[in-house]
Each structure stands twice: as structure tokens, then as C-alpha cells.
Amino acid sequence: MEVFYIKQELPINEQIRVNEVQVISDTGEKLGVMSTSKAIDMAMDKNLDLVLVAPNGNPPVCKMMNYGKYKFEQAKKEKEAKKKQKTFELKEIRITPNTEEHDFNFKAKNARKFLEDGSKVKITVRFRGRELNYTKAGEENLNKFIESLSDIASPDKKPTLEGKNMFVILSKNK
Numbered sequence: 001m002e003v004f005y006i007k008q009e010l011p012i013n014e015q016i017r018v019n020e021v022q023v024i025s026d027t028g029e030k031l032g033v034m035s036t037s038k039a040i041d042m043a044m045d046k047n048l049d050l051v052l053v054a055p056n057g058n059p060p061v062c063k064m065m066n067y068g069k070y071k072f073e074q075a076k077k078e079k080e081a082k083k084k085q086k087t088f089e090l091k092e093i094r095i096t097p098n099t100e101e102h103d104f105n106f107k108a109k110n111a112r113k114f115l116e117d118g119s120k121v122k123i124t125v126r127f128r129g130r131e132l133n134y135t136k137a138g139e140e141n142l143n144k145f146i147e148s149l150s151d152i153a154s155p156d157k158k159p160t161l162e163g164k165n166m167f168v169i170l171s172k173n174k
Helices: 036-045 067-084 101-116 129-148
Strands: 020-024 030-035 049-054 061-065 090-095 120-126 153-155 160-162 165-172
Touching: 020 036, 020 049, 030 036, 036 049, 036 061, 049 067, 061 067, 090 101, 090 129, 101 120, 101 129, 101 165, 120 129, 129 165
Parallel strands: 020 061, 090 120
Antiparallel strands: 020 030, 049 061, 120 165, 153 165, 160 165
């Protein structure tokens, strides 16, 4: 069961603090300028709400509508728009300059799985202690990783060294 929360943004009925308003009926017909209390009474007679849709107009514009239904439709549209948004996740895989063959293959297999699921993969080589003197070995390891995944992914840019880490971000080929 889905639950929609209706957050109120527009002033309705007694919340409208203006003396006169331009009124539009639920069918879209302009009813003219009238006092707010008369407009609210007309809306109540039709079992509708009077909603202030254009507060900056002169006079402000109100519309008769079923506010609960209107907000429900808005929430539904928002949810649909959210579904259609393309989001991606960034998964990180850490290796060292001297990662052994079996570990390397295992991590490459995981990276392949992440890429196939639509995520981007950040491969990070972490240098500890004196390893920082041998950044070339780390870069070779990264390039080997990129090469092993080159059939389904390509790097966004070449490997970069930031502090004690060197990383590259791979994204799935189109």
C-alpha cells in the first residue's frame, strides 16, 4: 500500500487573508471579482475548496477545486518524475601497488559486476609508507585494471594522484 503525504503550499479557504479576489470556477470559467467570504461560500456549496493560485495578481486570483485531489495528483506526478530520473552509484574498489594476481582477478570480477549493474566504479590505489616512492607500480596496476575491463568500460580521465591515493573512475561504454 502506498502512502502519499500532502504538504500544503497554497493558502485555502479561511487562510486567504485578502478582502477581494478574482474567482475562477472548477470548470475554468471566470466568475469575476468578489469578496473572499462570498467566494468561500460558493466553493463550500459545491463541496470544493477555494485555493489562492496567484497571490501577486491585482486582485489575487483564486480557483475552486478539490485541494486534496489536486495535491494527490501533484505528489503522483512528482513520484513519476523521480522514477524516470537516471541515477548512478559510485562503487569503490581499493587495491595496493603490489596486489597479487588472485586478488586482482577477484576485484576485477566485482568491478565488472558493478559496471553491468549500471554503477560507476572508482578504482583506488592506496600507497602506504615507502610505497609512495613507487607510484609507477601503482599506475601500472591501475592501467592493468583498466585494460582488463576495457571491453565493457572506459576511464572518464587518466589516473590521478591525490595525496596517498591514486584513482581512476570507470564508466560503462555506451
